[in-house]
Amino acid sequence: MTELLISEASSQATGSVPAGQLLAEQVNALVEQLMDSADATGAPLAGEGGLLQQLSKAPLERALETEVTEHLGYEKNDPAGRGSGNSRNGT
Structure with a gap:
């Protein structure tokens, strides 16, 4: 949508x-x-599991993922980072 x-x-x-x-x-x-x-x-609109929490979570996670991708210089699951000493650890 x-x-x-x-x-x-x-x-x-x-x-x-x-x-x-x-x-x-x-x-x-x-x-x-x-x-x-x-x-x-x-x-619920507010509180745990509420609409506000869900609307806030998605863009924040996307922004953080973009930030780490730019910092490391390669996309998630890209083999370029394996063994480089500067790789994603999954968390």
């Missing part, structure tokens, strides 16, 4: 509205849908 929203935002980008603004609007709409869904199902 995220790919669809990004694709729609890029295809709608014209000279009048910046692509970043369109993407931000799509993200806001998606967050509203998630919150409505959580309300409808009784899922």
